[in-house]
Amino acid sequence: MDRPSYGYSAADAPPPQGPTGGPSEQPVCPRHPDRVSYVRCKRCDRPACPDCQRPTDVGVLCVDCERELARQQASTRPRTAMGGRMGRGAPVVTYTLIALNVLVFVGQTLAPQIVEQLGIFAPFRALAMPWTFLTAGFLHGGVLHLALNMYALWIMGQYLERTLGPARYAALFLVSVLGGHTAVYVIADPMGYSWLTGTVGASGGVFGLFAAAFIVGRRMGGQVAQIGVLIALNLLITFTVPNISWQGHLGGLVLGAALTAGMYALRPKASPGADRQALARRSALVHGALVVAAVLLCAVLVAVKTLLVLGG
Template identity: 40%
Template sequence: MNNAFNRGGFGLGSGPSLSTLFSRRRIAASWRNGGAVVTGGIIVACVLIWLVEIALRVFAPNALNAMLSNTVFIPVYAVSRPWIFLSAMFLHATNLLHVLFNMLTLWSIGPVLEKMMGHWRFLTLYVLAGLGGGVGMMVWSVFSPSGWVTASYGASGALFGLFAAVLIVFRRIGADIRSMSIWIGINVLMPLVVPGIAWQAHAGGFVIGGLLTWLLVSGVPALRKTSFARRMWIYASAVFVLLLAVALLCNTQNPLSSLTY
């Protein structure tokens, strides 16, 4: 892929150091050297928002409820409040397990893809996979009406998109995927053990992350010789339009679609 995906640096668990996360000089150096700057930024943002949630739960529970009511993803409000597709990706339950498990997972796989793809292209993959998680919830709601009022939040949809991307790339280059398979297996089995996990968002993120990555490594033959950056722009735009179309199509079945919010 025009050297965008190469055989170097595939060890899992090689996340950014804490010093890199908080030193401006080291952040700049890490950015130039292909370090996990975006991965670290997402982790910091998620943790800071989680700390705000904890503080509000203790000192201002009404404010927490108000915040969550406008930021968690609920399919019935997805089209009228489009920002919840994005905001829900940075929210986590006010318990340590949810945010800790998701951030450890991101810490383990994010740097691999960010180094291979580049900072902005990795962020594009992450965001589109997260949006795919929301659309996955909407698709499920079409077939299960109770899903329209099911709230979901967390980074898991985006993370499953990264899982799909790593699997496709590793298979393409013939790399060892055993350690990655363990992480994926744990995440796939989690909904069977822990109640209340939105597996529909996992599925949506996995499909979108896998689709975008497959297009990048294979895709339209006429585009295979173009630059990786150009292919990412073209395919990411196409995937975004697909997500928008599916969301709008699903919303035609929204029980509140005839109302003005």
């Protein structure tokens, strides 16, 4: 029985040359014709010199076959519904976000004047301290506030990090935090108390995760009634309990929903025989562009609000 060549065969190699330029019976490496090699690739049966040999559990492969197998394995690797790389093991991004929130809260406890003054978001100074559009999402007003947000982040984060992929999930959370504080800035009355009021909490990001979980569940054919009720209850609390930034919650919810819906709508569709690696790269570029567009939208809204305030 003939050995399968997988696109290669010993006949692909140039005829071995002897010292006088004539045919030789000594096998030579196709990549290095001046090197004699009696070791053959287990996959394509071509000679491979020591520099081109790649030891594996099933024998020696040549460098070309190793690369081809790596490409084939990458093209068949499981991917998320968004086309991202499937997360493995623990939800590292969720752990990291929770740890950052806890560490910042410890900093608030030990040095409140420094941490809060540098990180809290307030519309009147937002342009002078633009980093607060994000850093305020890691500050909290107390242990209960922190615990509720971290519990919601833990529940939603584990599910979405596996479904969206770590990078898209992290981008969604941060964009939702940005959207929440952008809404606070845009809606705040420059002549009112809200313009001077500080805002803290990861709630904008959490509401963005709520919206994403609802959209992902609907698109994947899952039951989303519980998530819908959860969103409704949280919105009810937002608008009825005093001292809660409904603007931040609503902004995170809307921008998180828009970003997730856009990712689903614009993700490349795989067809039989398609190059899945190329589709994954295209998906990453498209979704990266959506994240950039969401950030630019927030910047434009802030700029428009600023012009209106300066114009009286």
